[in-house]
Amino acid sequence: MGFAPTPVKAAAKLGDDGLYQMDWYLESFLDLSEDLAGATSKGKRLAIMWGLKGCPACKRMHEVHLMDPKIESYVRDNFEVLHLNHIGSRAVTDFDGRKLTEKALGEAYGIRFTPTIQFLPDKIDGLTGKSGQAREVARMPGLLEPSEFLAMFRYVREKGYEALSFPDWLRKQA
Template identity: 30%
Template sequence: MRKLLMLIFILPFVAFSAVGIPFLKPSLLNLKDDLEDAKRDGKYLFIMFHQEGCPFCDKMRKVTFQDKAVQEYFSKHFYMVEIDIRGANEVVDVDGKKMTERQFAHKYGVRLTPVFMFFDQKGNVVAKVPGYIEPKDFLLIGRYMVEGHYRDTNLVKFIKENKK
């Protein structure tokens, strides 16, 4: 019976990861815990704000997130959690405050989608990037975080200087 219950609980997560986004973290939307998990695993946490019917969100999932280099790099260095900007599910922010997904998006000034919000390992927002992002640019954003450039360089400047 216990094995059956575990299977019932785990199966949806396995099915979701089979969609092809290996760095998507199964989350109960407790970002405080998700940030701790990321720190423990030597990774960074970022949020993908989305909404139903968003064509650029779908394009991110079908193009950028399916890119082999993006999958390898982001699986190694990041956890992603999705937040529906119109959602009513409870979110626990990195500071422990509870609110709905919609309130969380509003708190961070997110009105359109997709928006990608990256946290440092202390829970500070260090980059917020709107819109569809090509794989090569998404990898640059990843490098910006992992290599610590966010500490002393503006993201736009970093991308301009490193774009080939």
């Protein structure tokens, strides 16, 4: 009689920078064009997650939302998640080739609080001609309840933004 292996649940780990990390988050050279191309080549979408040391909502997102196997597997299977520090000093290369610190990049994209998740298009075409928030297809400003959190990722994956605002798409799903 054999034993089936016990599924290993993902665990959020607190990094040296004070940000929570999942072992499946994107390992990146912090070049957004490369990260978008890499996600697209894997059939995934790129999401930039902004966090901050000591952020209670960031902690809840990692300990509640991303510990839900349904949410965690959907996000992991369909998205490359790049986790950036809202006040960080690492150099990030933006789509126009400019190198900015994480903090300066967040300011350029109008990131005001954490967590904020930016969802980018599946193609790089036209992104260099746009700036900041105009490059996004959707944004999750703050932490939604778990069911809406998952719905936002589905909205982006299913390209609901092409026809409806997120609240209208969500009502249509109900």
